[in-house]
Amino acid sequence: MLMQTEPTLTELEDAAAFQRRHIGPSEAEQAQMLRVLGQPDLEALMREVIPADIRRARPFELPAAVGEEAALAELRHIATQNRVMRSFIGQGYANAHMPGVIQRNVLENPAWYTAYTPYQPEISQGRLEALINFQTMVTDLTGLDVANASMLDEATAAAEAMTLALRGGKSASRSMFVADDVLPQTLEVIRTRARPLDLEVVVGPATQAAQVPHFAVLLQYPGVDGGVHDHRALIAAAKAQGAVVIVAADILALTLLASPGELGADIAVGNTQRFGLPLGFGGPHAAYMAVRDGLKRQMPGRLVGVSVDSHGQPAYRLALQTREQHIRREKATSNICTAQVLPAVLASMYAVYHGPQGLRRIAQRVHAYTVILANALQAQGWCLQHAAFFDTLTVLTGAHTAAVHATAEQAGINLRHAGSDRVGVALDETVTREDLLKVLGAFAQARGASRPDASLFAAHAKGVAPRYPLALARTSNYLTHPVFSRHHSETEMLRYLRRLADKDIALDRAMIPLGSCTMKLNATSEMIPITWLEFGSIHPFAPAEQTRGYARLAADLEQWLSQATGYAAVSLQPNAGSQGEYAGLLAIHAWHESRGETQRDICLIPSSAHGTNPASAQMAGMQVVVVACDAQGSVDLDDLRAKAQQHAARLSACMITYPSTHGVFEPRVREICDIVHQHGGQVYVDGANMNAMVGLASPPEFGADVSHLNLHKTFCIPHGGGGPGVGPVAVRAHLAPFLPGHASSGDAGKAVGAVSSAALGNASVLPITWMYIRMMGAAGLTAASAVSILSANYMARRLAPHFPVLYTGDSGFVAHECILDLRGLKDASGISNEDVAKRLMDYGFHAPTMSFPVPGTLMIEPTESESLAEVDRFVEAMIAIRSEIALVEQGALPREDNPLKAAPFTAAATFGADWPHAYSREQAAFPVRALRSHKYWVPVGRIDNVWGDRNLQCACIPVSAYADATEAEVS
Incomplete structure (x- = not known):
């Protein structure tokens, strides 16, 4: 009879339970991996891998690890120390409603949030389509030719626009003019960015922008104080002096106001936060940048473009010439590497869900409430800084300023501290009639006036006349592509999001073994x-x-x-x-x-x-x-x-x-x-x-x-x-x-x-x-590091007989990632590392990092979160691919017609009437038995990057246009 020892109370409480869920290989699996490496335990392996004089001398201290429920309760207590107020501060940020169908199916969906940057486009078509929707949304609303796939935030986007103007313009000036109604945080970041480049930043009223030549001019539209100004003549004058004109524009206001492109701007920047994203104490939000056509190839960040796949079908991919400026290395003018893809997807889906009419209705409602507020404030005797506005008012409060803020705070409302004698109020799509009455009540109480009541709204029952310049009223169309009119019911939106997610490989589907990128578990309890x-x-x-x-x-x-x-x-x-x-x-x-x-x-x-x-x-x-x-x-x-x-x-x-x-x-x-x-x-x-x-x-x-x-x-x-x-x-x-x-x-x-x-x-x-x-605690974090090293060395050891491991330490071990050298295969078989990367998609895997840091190689990082079963599945896929390469080397498969050169295989191509290849459909689609029960089908064939760069198209276009472009290319 098996005798069992009763566990202690501490063991039953099991504070380390999360560590075992985060770290993929169990203790038994770790022991099995160590045996393959000839090491008795993890500590012995660490001694072999890490030079003795590099090992940490002093242990670090963290609070003892707790379980998921306890951590959530503790963090909830911390969260309650934030006081949630109704914030009408503005200054580039607005409350917004995220539609539930988008929150549940994008923000809270690991198919979207665990995906990697879409450098492998064939398995990223869903995200790329969402991003091209984003670019189309931005170009339409800004009236400019090309937009990128998001920036880090509005201030950074403006700073990037500054350096873009410096290299893309023709002025010899080293000074940039910034209007004094630009967002204060934008000015602050621009000054930080300008200082080491020895650029002068001149700040003043917008009317002074063309008094002397500058290489760039930055205008806010509307201004931080709410003013809406017609700057067309000013922009023309500044451009005549050689300046590149940048307009930082409110994305929602552009549904009612003439676009920056129509005003004459060269570059538009801004934030899409108010398209459904929470305030979040400042981020993450997807900023945008759009430019006139002549600046598109110098634009920083990532640009999604349209190309064709190996079957002549349209497909999306990152445009090679603009996707990462830092490939220019020491000649780069931008270091942007990450975008804000998930926030950009959320913002784009907000536009898809609401459509042009829905966005315009939201903007009209916000503006109508602002007009009602303005009229009521003026009726109370307050003066406004600007007669023309969109959603923001600056009220001249004089000696009553402190009292207004105090009475507003008593009512649970934050207003903008616009100066010692004025107060800012910025409305948004979440504002209700009750909110408006509270704001007006705070102003009334501050000067001892009577508080308004609901009868205030009766006078506007038949409509509200706009209070922005009629000459700036938008007359041009936007969001005309069918994608912005097809998905307005929740059922259609739900299915659209599912269709896009199904096209991609994210961590919810398979391991993403990218060297240098550490694609590890993002636990649900961490995300909640x-x-x-x-x-x-x-x-x-x-x-x-x-x-x-x-x-x-x-x-x-x-x-x-x-x-x-x-x-x-x-x-x-x-x-x-x-x-x-x-x-x-x-x-x-x-x-x-x-x-x-x-x-x-x-x-x-x-x-x-x-x-x-x-x-x-x-x-x-x-x-x-x-x-x-x-x-x-x-x-x-x-x-x-x-x-x-x-x-x-x-x-x-x-x-x-x-x-x-x-x-x-x-x-x-x-x-x-x-x-x-x-x-x-x-x-x-x-x-x-x-x-x-x-x-x-x-x-x-x-x-x-x-x-x-x-x-x-x-x-x-x-x-x-x-x-x-x-x-x-x-x-x-x-x-x-x-x-x-x-x-x-x-x-x-x-x-x-x-x-x-x-x-x-x-x-x-x-x-x-x-x-x-x-x-995780200190012990859990240390174990995660050690297991990441163990997994990488186990994988390297198993793959070494099939692919040379390019670099190891003095003891023959790698760190947390390994580089497989495929350069010799190119000479022997014609197969490149890109062919192997594409073939891995047919096995259901995202490719490792290609050609970095060594051209012609694959860099693999399994992380500590992948189980031994998944690591072995990847290893076996690579070994199977090596066997396919051997068939090419032996002449059993042609050098130009083999499963690697044609990979990846779509379902349509595999089961179509025509099969022009020298190998079977089964060999193409099901190279290992496990794929018969669990198969990921790529949505497109291999994408032609060269075609896409020659025919750069970075917005949604009708399907008929692809046919026209293809015919033009052939002719």
Whole structure:
């Protein structure tokens, strides 16, 4: 009889239960993987993989891990410390209603939020269609030719527009004019971006924009104070002097007002937050950028275009020439890597669901309520700053200003602090008649007037005359494509969203083994809090006493991330990894400047570095000097030493990635740091590979001064199809005073200004990381790092007999990812790494990272979240593909007509009447038995990128247009 020992109470409480759910391989499976590697336990493997002098010397401390229910309860208590008020602050943010069908089927659907950036378009057609809807929406509403697939936030978009104007315009000026009614946070970020580039920012009334020549002019439409002005003559005058004119426009207002393109603008930027997204204390929201045709190929960020697949059918993909500016490396003018894809999808679906008439009706309702409010305020005796407006009023309150704010707050309402003698009120689609009466009551009470009642609305029963200039009334059509008129019933919308989701591969369907990208579990319990009103309904510029919950959340995360990395201080403001890089380099520059060493402007960067590194350095005003790598992919120390010595007087920083870009723990990283420090520089360690280090190694312990952290990699915020991201910057104590500031937090006087629109950047997704760390604890995070290394080495060991593993450490092990070298196969069989990537789709997998950091290779990262069964399934798929390649090498399959060259296979092509191939349909579609019971069918065949670049089309077009384009191409 089997005797069992009764578990202890602590064991029954099982605080580590979440860790076992997050970490895919069980203890027994880990032991099996270790046996394959010849290692007795995880600790022994870590000794082999990580150089002894790199191992973390001091353990880090976090609160003891708790289970999912306890963590949710604790976070709920923190959330209740936020005071949810009715915020009519405006300043670029508005309350909005997210339709339930969109919330449930996009925001809360892992098919959308766990997807990766659509670099492999054949398995991303759903997201790409949603993004091309977004681009079409933006181009239609702005009246410009081309829009990209979203920006990080409005302020960053305006700063990107500034540098776009600098390189795309013809003016010799180095000054930019910014109208004084531009959003304050936008001006703040522009000043931060302009300073290291030695650009002058001139601020004044819009009427002064053309008094002297500038390379760019930025106008707000409507202004932050609500004024709607006809700037056509001004824009024409500025352009006549060579300026590129940028208009920051309210996306909803453009349904009623003439578009920026019709006013003559070259570039339009703005935020789509009010298209259904919550305030979220500032983010994430999808900003937009649209440009006239002549600027499209210089536009930063990602651009979705239309091409054709191998069967001549229309298909979407990222346009190669614009999808990532940072491929220009040190010549880049933008480091944008992540977009805000999930928020962009949400905004686009809001437009699809409401359609042009629905959007116009929403705008008309908002404006009508604003007119009623304006009339009633004037009847009370108040004066308005502007007679023409859309949804925002600035009320001249004089000595009553403080009283108005006090009485409004008593009524549960936040109004904008527009100055010592005026108050701002911005309405939105959520405003009710009761809200209006409360606002009017607050103004009335402040001056002792009688409070209005519901009879106020009777006078407007037959309609409300608009109060914007009739000359600016929009007459042009928008959202005319059928997609914006077909899905207005919830049934149709539900099915449309399902059809799109079914076209993609996300983590809910299969492993996404992307090296350098860390596609790990985004647990449901981590995601739940982002929909709580206490986080979603907080305005980023609400008074501090109302946002104590966010303050506590931020304080916890800053402390926990400092502990996890070993750094002294953390800023959560950067809303993408690229922005974290930029902020870190700004901090280094400011530190040198504080020491009187303003000449230090050289940044050493290894040749293997990710492209955002040199791009960020260039944006921070640094000159990039490339350092060679040796045959093992490590930094060439002799070259580093020589260049550090050569540039010692001007050396500012050295940017490295650790573990290295090639997926190994470089044994001489301390020496790298010492060389840089000896010559007066600072060491920036890119945090892209932090998932291999948490609990195991600490960058500041081996010499790093600053790192950015990808919360959307290591710390479980989902990728969302390419965003949102969060890229905190972590620094040692001497750099802490130079972290980003923000006027809304009272620290605008810092040496480094704001890098994002809001002080906490993408604040409303921070609860995801809070939940992850709280449920994992220090031991769980350390175990996650160790198992990620175990999984990568197990996979590398199993695949090594079939594909050469390009780089390993001195002991023959990799870090958390491995690079398979496929270059030799090209010569022997004609098969490229791209062919293997496309063939993996037929096996139901997203491809690994292609050609980075070495052309012709695949970089694979399994993460700690994938089970042994899924890892083995991927390994077996790769082995099967290698067998198919062998048939080509042996001549059993033709070099130009084999399953890899034709991959991926759609259902229509597989079961069509015509089958022109030398191999069977079964071999094409079902290369392994398991696919017969569980098969993902790609929606399109292999996409022709060259055709798409030659026929660049970045908006929804009728199907007939593809036929016309194809005929033109053939002829």
